[in-house]
Amino acid sequence: MNVKFSFDKATVERRSFTLEDVYQTIKSLFAAHNFPYIFEGDALSFSDKDHGDDFAVMWDIILSLLRSDWFVECAASCVWLDEDGKEDILSQAEKAQEQVYD
DSSP states (O other): OEEEEEEOHHHHHHTTOOHHHHHHHHHHHHHTTTOOEEEETTEEEEEOOSOTTHHHHHHHHHHHHHTOHHHHHHEEEEEEEETTEEEESGGGHHHHHHHHHO
């Protein structure tokens, strides 16, 4: 399983960030749990490590991002890929943010 992120450069810059700032922030969240990453063009992907808790840890990171206004505004895509197919995670941002405020 893996998760792939891409970002809207114009929106990132409008928020006074750089793409490198955004990539570094995302990488640091996943690096804290030693998830490997690769760049695929402008997309940043993270893969599981085949540990039993990878799914839960990755989703905790993803949910924290979905609850962040900067991430939701700057992300062009966020896609989860596993043996069951792929899922557009960014479309769930509103639901994730509602859970914080309920």
